[in-house]
Structure formats: structure tokens, C-alpha cells
Amino acid sequence: MNTAERIRLASKNTLEQLYGLTIEEKNIQINETKPEFEGDYTLVLFSFIKQLKKSPEQLGNEIGNYLLAGNPDLFSAYNVIKGFLNLTVKNSYWVEFLEKNYPDPNFGKKEPTGKKVMVEYSSPNTNKPLHLGHLRNNFLGWSIAEILKANGADITKTCIVNDRGIHICKSMIAWQLFANGETPESTGTKGDHFVGNYYVKYNDEYKRQVDELVSKGLSKEEAEKEAPILKAAQQMLFDWEQGKPDVISLWKKMNSWVYEGFDITYKRIGTHFDKIYYESNTYLLGKNIVAEGLEKKVFTKKDDGSVWIDLTADGLDEKIVMRRDGTSVYITQDIGLAEQKHEEYHPGESIYVVGDEQNYHFKVLKLIAEKMKIPGAEGIYHLSYGMVELPTGRMKSREGTVVDADDIVDEMVAIAGRHTEELGKVKDFTETELKELYDTLGIGALKFFLLRVDPKKKMIFNPEESIDFHGFTGPFIQYTHARIKSILRKEKAVDSQESIVDSLLKLEKELIVKLEQYSTIVEQAAIEHNPSVLAIYAFELAKTFNTFYTEHSVMNAESDEKKQLRLKLSEMTANVIASAMGLLGIKVPERM
């Protein structure tokens, strides 16, 4: 139990014992005391004043006295200002906490609970390379998985690859028409970019053909339907569904190029999956669901043969679940996949990291799954995140403003390299060490930038600002870590059983209090499914340490006891920074 919870519980007991007042713990407000007042934690009294018909001063004093007398190991003083009871926690309490936890790299994390959670994220299309939006998705998915793991969950990271459909056929047809047998190898192009280039070529040719048809007198609408290259792609999709061997083998070949490219990117950004689903294997799922739904009368069949679900009672519309030609739509496949996931893994919670443009889709998905009584339906959770936009607005592939994932990673790493060279602090590093460091810093900066914002909010990616390494950034925190490690290389703290000192300076205490809150933060991030909570915390911790560090010397402390205390503070800060950044998927260097 952490300190705030202890105080909450003690307050609850006090109210009960002193006044016979039973109040739920969640209704007892314990806040951090504002810095301008004396104290560490504050009990807000307003809500009890009315019930007890006492003045705030009287009530505060009574509770304060009682708390102090009943918890001599915890509190050393209190004061009452307006409706706020400010409680000061004993220095010895903080020092003991530090003694006990400073060397523990797992401080703040919980033991496994056995709860199974699936996290689905990334989910790329195989017709083009990853872009900035995918990076937000990947980083979020990875981080939320790590956060839940730190809270005891048994995690399966998964990904559904959209490997079939008209989009990949477009790349395929363009390759057949224009490539003359070129391959990623023959052109020295990364596989996903190679295939993406043909998707672009398809679109260019399509536009050209439409214009041509319009100039021959067709209406724009007709022309858009009649363009020969579109017809060819549609034919190819049909052939694919029939299993035509040469189409299948081309499809396999082009997808394998894309996967080679994706693998490089995934490896570089430090992501992987325990289980990958391919839509080519799952797109027929859901057929049985339709039959089942009709039987259960959850679905109804219309005269033309299409099947629908009526969600108007839930405030939504009617939704189609099977086309009149008997093929299933996306939502139906998704329900089939949800069912399959449950059969294979039995997750208690199934998280989908998907952009907020699909909020409606997931609302429908969960509703249908519940109505169909699909096992695990209640555990479906859409971790919705906002789009990444540029200062000029939304990224548009048609206007060529899409920020490519590989490009932005390269750019960040290159800038990290240049900056590191300028500072010249790691001149003795080997080539390999330097390369690794630049990756750590560049990718760390990018991840931090994308994770520091509440996921559900759309965010603006300003290239100039995101490459900044000062202020509220990953490298700032990484730097603090490296600096601490530099001290600890010179001298490490010595373990001692009894408390070293009983006097704490303001900045020393501030740092311990901050460290102690880490376990609450890890919990909060999981409950809210929100990594930004950790990003903000890590930044505040680093800042608190930096302030402490400029004010007080560790190595030249006033006494040996103080030196030990500060060494322990430093070590624990480094541990917690490394841990928090780890939960964001960000590495921290020993030197930089």
C-alpha cells in the first residue's frame, strides 16, 4: 500500500471512530499538498463539514490530533487552512521507504495475476509502407501491453495483417504492367516501399485513363468505373478468390516483399507480435456467425438476400452483416476473428488499438458480439486514438504529405547523431556503440513525442518541434539517467539496515515523495489505458532530480550519511526512470 492510500484509510477510520461517520474510501480526497503550504498530503474537509456541522478549523484540528496520535510512525505534524488538513509525513518514514526500495529495478510493478489480455495493434495493409500514424499505433500498442504486464497481466501481442483485397491487387496489376520483372533486390529498394511505389503507379495510371475516357466523351462517374486498369484489378481479385495459381503466386511474392520490409521497420522500432493473423485466412470467418445470428433472430434477412442487424434500439442504425451475394462484410469477419481469438487464447480483455475514425465500427462490433453472446464479448475494448496531423492539416497521400515511418525514424536518428557528435562526450565509443546510441536517442525522442499526449486526443506533429531534444522530451529524461549513471560508476551506495539520516532537505524529500508515487502511476496508466501518464511522470521525476542535483552535491555531500542518502536517491531515480521509460518502449543509455 502506498502512502496516499494509507492516509486515506487512516482518515476513513478516524471519521468512523471519532464521529461514527462511514464514508467510502473513494469519497475521501487525499491530494498532494500544494508546494506553497506546509505538509505532504492534504485531506479535503469540505464534504464532511456539512454533515458534521462543525467549523473547518475545529474538524481539522480534531482529525489532525487523532491521526497524529494514532499513527506515530507516519505523521509528524499537521496544520489546517480553510477546509484543508495538511499532513506532514515523518522523515524517518520516507527514509525507510528509500532504504527498502532503492536498488529494486522492479519497484512499482506487480506480481502476475494470471489475467489474460490480448492487445491487437499495428494492423498494416500490405500495399504500402508504414507511416507516422502507424507509428503512433505501434508505440501505443506496445506500451499499453507493457503497462498491463507491469500490472500483472499475461499479455499476448497480436496483429491482423490486411493482406488481401482490391488494394493489393492494384499494386499487383501495376507491377505486371510496368515492372519488367524488377524486384526489391534488383532495384535495391526496401520491399514495402517497392510495392508501395507500384500502388502509386497504379493510381497515376488510373487517373490518366480516367482523363482519357472523359476526353472521349464519358462522364466522370462512368470513366471512374470503366478505367481498364481498375477492371483488371477487379478481375485479379476475382481470380485470387478463385485461387488461380499464377495470381496466388504473384500475390505471395509481393506480400513476401512487403513483409521483409515491415520486418526491418518493426525490428528497428523495437516491436514484435506473439501471434499474427492474416486476413486471407480470416476473411471467410463469420459465415457461421450469420447463420447463427439468423437462427437466434439477432439478424434478419431481407428480400434481396442480404442480412442485417437492427441497432436502432441502441441508438445506432441498421447495419449490414452479409451482402446479397453471400459474402461477409468487415464487421462480420471481425466478429469471427474475435470468436477465434477467444477460442485460442481465452483473453479476459481484448484490446484493439485502432484509430478513432473507427469508433462507430467498434461500438457496433461490441454490440453485435454481446447480442450474439460471443464468449469474451464484454472484454472487448477499443483503445481509440486520434489522428496524427501536420501543422498544415491531415496527411493526404494524394498530396504527398504522408510522413513515411522509415524516413522519420532515419531523420530522428541522424539528428541525434549530429547532436551527439557536436557535444563530443562519447568520443571513445565504437562504431557499433555509436549506432546503437543514436538509435536509442532518435527513436526514443520519436516515441516519447507520440506517447506523451493522451491517446484519445488527435495530435499535431510539427517536424521542427518533435526533433527538439530539450524540455519535455525523451532525450531530456535519457540525459538525466546517463548523468546519474555517471555518478554511480564512481561510487555506489552501501546497504545499511538502520536509517541513515533522519533529516531531509526540501529537495531530497520532494524527490523521495515523487519516487514513492511511481507505483500509483503504473496502476493509473493501466486503469486509464494511457501511457502519457507515465511519460508525464518520467519527465517530472527527471526534472525534480535535476533541480535537486544542481542544488546539492552527492559526491561532496556535507557528511557521509548525506552522501549515502543521496547515492540511494540517485540510484532509485535511475531505476525508476529506466522502468518508466521501459514501459513506454524507450531505452535509456548509460552514457550519451
Next chain:
RNA sequence: GGUCUCGUAGUACAAUGGAUAGUACGCAGGUCUCCGGAACCUGAUAUCCCAGUUCGAUUCUGGGCGAGACUACCA
């Protein structure tokens, strides 16, 4: 039209209904006989509007105004 999300300094982000609304970038000025200056300190600048609930509202409710997403027999 309907459903949903969002409006906080010049910009980008914080704030379980609590004290004088925090932080970063930028801007102005400062700090080292320094354990790493990718640091630290000081300063100026903000809750879209109008009601309501409350001892107390950036937060909750209603109504405006503004921005965005969704509303496909696409995925």
C-alpha cells in the same frame, strides 16, 4: 440532417469537483573554482460564449459558437 469527440498563453500539451489553473518550446534576463550545461534559476502571457448545479466548476448539466471524425452491400 443524425451520432460521437474536441475548444486552456504566440505554439504544443497538463490539471480524480478543491487552495494563487501547471509544464515545455519560443521570448526577455540570469547561473559553473560544475559529481556531465542535452542542465539549473527568474520573468511576461491562457480556461470560446451564456446560463444552471455546488461551499467551490477548466472539469458536471443545458444552450449557443467553432473545429474534426463517423454516418458504404470499402477495409
